[in-house]
Amino acid sequence: MANRVYFFDTTLRDGEQSPGATMNQQEKLRLAHQLEVLGVDIMEAGFPASSQGDFDSVRQIAEQAGDIQVAGLCRCMDGDIDRCWEAVKHARHPRIHTFLSTSPLHMKYKLRKDPEIVLQMIEAGVRRCASYTDNVEFSAEDASRSDRDFLCRVTELAIRSGATTINLPDTVGYAQPDEFADLIRYVIEHTPNADKAVFSVHCHNDLGLAVANTLAALRVGARQAEVTISGIGERAGNASLEEVAMALRVRQDYYGLEHGIQTEQLYPSCRLLSMTIGQPIPSNKAIVGANAFAHESGIHQDGMLKNRETYEIMTPQSVGRTSTNLVIGKHSGRNAVRNKFEELGYKLSEEQLQTVFEAVKNLADLKKTLHDDDLMALVQEEIYRIPDRFRLRHVSVQSSDAGGVPPTAAVLMDVDGIECSRAGFGVGPVDAIFNVIADMVGREPELEQYAINSITSGTDALGEVTVRIRENGHTAVGRGAHPDILVASARAYVNALNHLAKKEKEGERLHCQHAEQ
Structure with a gap:
């Protein structure tokens, strides 16, 4: 069993469903670029069939993306699937991600369809996706409350119809870690063609267990983790990308798994999202919160002075919490400003650079020194806002x-x-x-x-x-x-x-x- 974990980030889709987290098109493009810098393997850019705005954003993200895979979400319906492909097809590595509910509760009350009809819909939908691309993901919505044997039938059928990734989500955050791990293990072991697909999990945080459930599933054979930056998302949110990534990195001895996340970009990514959606990072947030590397207890401080490892299992630098570089001020020239923003990951046109340069000068008249966070906030304010009425x-x-x-x-x-x-x-x-x-x-x-x-x-x-x-x-x-x-x-x-x-x-x-x- 391969030990490489693929990170599937859905900040731009599920994350944006978090109340107050709506982003405009420019902000989505900026965040999509940062996801590539962060080392994410697959980004879910949106739900193209949901609105014209979402379609346009997904298409633009697909067109500007580099080697990262770009996925669009769609229901297991012909119109949704066709619309999704139109949006993602210009990416270097497009993916269609289709889904259908499989739990008795969802089939009876949401779909109002018998299990056999659901199986027919899955087969037809996945085959339609596979007619466009060989990079197809199928999600069994509400998998954690589905019948195990029916889930195995669904998985076998989806793989046979062309799915190369199978996602078994804990859609409502209901599962417990041992229980969820047992479900993932059971489906993998009882699906005849399981070796022909990558198994994925998408866990919600309703009971505060999204990260724990994700890690439990990875231990038993899942190899794709569906996550969001800072864990934002529907209701209580999703599994946090930074927490899953650092758990695998710090406890590599326990999990024996590897990934391609550039952990030094974790804090910059979370800070960018925070500024974009206007939701501050909580001080006690694991990995990236202001208190994550703060020590107030005298006993802790004494231990830290003797050896940092007494009370720190990772360094601030390993997640991008390095000391701020205070170099931009009222006397800085255009090239210095351009270079600074390039260091921060911004690619500005000449017109945008001029706007930002003037704003930097104005801000420098008010502040003695400009921190990186000040500059990032300034760009969000001047460049990435919606056109003003x-x-x-x-x-x-x-x-x-x-x-x-x-x-x-x-x-x-x-x-x-x-x-x-x-x-x-x-x-x-x-x-x-x-x-x-x-x-x-x-x-x-x-x-x-x-x-x-x-x-x-x-x-x-x-x-x-x-x-x-x-x-x-x-x-x-x-x-x-x-x-x-x-x-x-x-x-x-x-x-x-x-x-x-x-x-x-x-x-x-x-x-x-x-x-x-």
Whole structure:
């Protein structure tokens, strides 16, 4: 049995289903590039049949990808499969990933089909996929709650029909490690043609066992791990890429397995995702959290001073937590800025470089030193945001703890290309800013979440604000960064309004398409 584990990353598909983790097309392309740098074997770029936007993103990712395999997800239906192939076919190594439910619960209530009909659908669907490519993955949805012998029939049939990868997912995070390992072992041992396919697992974290279940399955013969950066995904998320990768690397003596993940890129990848979706990395997050290599206990500190291995089983450098290089400032030239961003993994056009260069100069006037995280936040703010219907120009706030005049905000911004200005009051400075902006764009969204995170340390640190708003059944997340937290708040709110407007426009387009049909 081969000891190479293949990492299948689904951050761009399952991960994006995490509430508030929606990414625009440019952000997806940036993250796809980072997945290649990270050493991922297969990236699942999206679900092409779900929307035109997803189709376009998958197609662009496929066209720009290098040697990494690019997969698209599709239901076991002719239309989905055809659409998936159209999106991924220009990749150097395209993969079609199709799925169908196999548990009694799903077949009865979700599919409303008898097991024999499900088998016929699997055979027809996989054969259609195989007519396009020999790189076909079949997933038995809700495998962990499926009948074992029926799962063996499904697996044998899918392989015979052309599947080269078989995924047995714990779709609802129900399985326990020993139980799940026993299921994977049973299916491999009782499927006659099991040697003709790579077995994969896709584990959800509803009971906090996604990583444990993934590792248990790898020990008994699974050789593909389906994961996401920072474990983001549907409901409680997926198995965390960085945790699985480091468990296999640190405990290679126990697992005897190898992989191609460049572990020094783990923290940069998680930080990029965090900045992209506006969700800070929790301090106690394994591998990449701020406290992962922090030691406060006197006993621990004493041990560390004597020998790091007393309380550290891996080094910060091994996951990319190296000391920050403080070289970019107000006197840096264009070439220095270009080289710095290339070191950080960004490929900028001349127009993008000029935009970023000017933003670096402006930020350097406000901060003494620019950290790598500052620069990454700046690129997200200036380059990878969606095209703006609403664009903030300036904001000014007056606030005091003295009685009398309430907090006041004055805002200058472009609304549909027209420059507008207005002032107004609020309970606090942030409330005043949001009230004025909402009034200017003619909306009254409900603010569901407001969160502040410091990107770096120090009193001059960039503040990163995330807001989530809801209106007319649509939810949108906005992000903004600036040394002035009130300016960051205004940027985040405007960004959320742009996302909300885009979602409504897409909804109207889909409604018109359905009406025409």
